[in-house]
Amino acid sequence: MCSSIIFSPKDHYFGRNLDLEITFGQQVIITPRDYVFKFSDMPEIDHHYAMVGIALNAGGYPLYFDAANERGLGMGGLNYPDNAIYYDVKEGKDNIASFEFIPWILSQAATVEEAKKLLAKINITKKNFSDKMHVSPLHWIIADKTGASIVVETDADGMHVYDNPVGCLTNNPQFPKQLFNLNNYQDVSPAMPKNNFSSKINMDGYSRGLGSRNLPGGMDAESRFVRVAFNKFNAPVADTEEENIDTYFHILQSAEQQKGLDQVGPDSFEYTIYSDGTNLDKGIFYYTTYTDKQIKVVDMNKEDLDSKDLITFDMLTKTCFNYQN
Numbered sequence: 001m002c003s004s005i006i007f008s009p010k011d012h013y014f015g016r017n018l019d020l021e022i023t024f025g026q027q028v029i030i031t032p033r034d035y036v037f038k039f040s041d042m043p044e045i046d047h048h049y050a051m052v053g054i055a056l057n058a059g060g061y062p063l064y065f066d067a068a069n070e071r072g073l074g075m076g077g078l079n080y081p082d083n084a085i086y087y088d089v090k091e092g093k094d095n096i097a098s099f100e101f102i103p104w105i106l107s108q109a110a111t112v113e114e115a116k117k118l119l120a121k122i123n124i125t126k127k128n129f130s131d132k133m134h135v136s137p138l139h140w141i142i143a144d145k146t147g148a149s150i151v152v153e154t155d156a157d158g159m160h161v162y163d164n165p166v167g168c169l170t171n172n173p174q175f176p177k178q179l180f181n182l183n184n185y186q187d188v189s190p191a192m193p194k195n196n197f198s199s200k201i202n203m204d205g206y207s208r209g210l211g212s213r214n215l216p217g218g219m220d221a222e223s224r225f226v227r228v229a230f231n232k233f234n235a236p237v238a239d240t241e242e243e244n245i246d247t248y249f250h251i252l253q254s255a256e257q258q259k260g261l262d263q264v265g266p267d268s269f270e271y272t273i274y275s276d277g278t279n280l281d282k283g284i285f286y287y288t289t290y291t292d293k294q295i296k297v298v299d300m301n302k303e304d305l306d307s308k309d310l311i312t313f314d315m316l317t318k319t320c321f322n323y324q325n
Contacts, residue, residue, distance in 0.1 A: 001020075002019050005251060006141075007232055007244075008147040011281040012279070013245065013280070014068055016066050017275045028315060030052045030305075030312075032306060033048060033306055034047055034306060037107055045107050049108070051068060051107070052283070052298065052300040054274065058129065058130075064077075067278075073109055075140060077140050078171055084154055086126035086154060088126070090123045093121060098126070099133075101124060102140075111146070112142055143164075143167065166179065170221040188214055212230070219262040228255040245279070248277050248286075249275060257270055257272045274287055275288050282301075298313055
């Protein structure tokens, strides 16, 4: 399970929560412009946009969970079980394996509109990265520094590219159903509710926050979609990077999964392994981990983006305390 947003108070912040029951030793990885991307069925790309995000370094290949490039385009893959269908190689198409999809788009596209042009030619194939690393059922959110975003889903009836007016994505069900479900929460508000029950009965506003009483609180994807959308659209807008990125992480935390609440097996619980976000306007990457809530910063502009080698940073996970006495 995962949650992703594009938040645009002033600059544009794109990222996600990664919710799983296991961790893979993922790192913050910057892929510079001259790293050679090799693809299963397409020509290699030896010069491209630089990108930063969180990935598994698989023998020198960055298997990105999510990333953003230097031109301000971000992309993330979220769990989409029982719906995602990948295809056999098709002649006349750009055949891209699902694990290659993020690098293929971010290496070449600077905007959502440019990504759409690439998507019109793509066939996502069902090839595994290796015998031990099989494909994951995913759908994807793509967003740029204008605040525009789209969702890409590959179902049994083909690929669908949806404009995303809310700039949010979680998991199942399909994106159009998630959007439609928001209609059930039109009465949710940060303000105190009006008495629409009956003018003949006096209602007692006995507590603050009653306007959000019907906001769903479950760990399920549909509840998290509603919750993170509500919090995003009602979040304050500030003048400083520090305030806005702090607000951004509070929005993601509204859909965070605590250990012990989402059981996926005997003594096994899904939880929010990390939360991250990139300032798409500036190329600055931020993240927190489940055990270290301090916001860490990796500025891709401080690295040699014209090199050929991956630039990696281990994720900081040790819980830190600031003792004041």
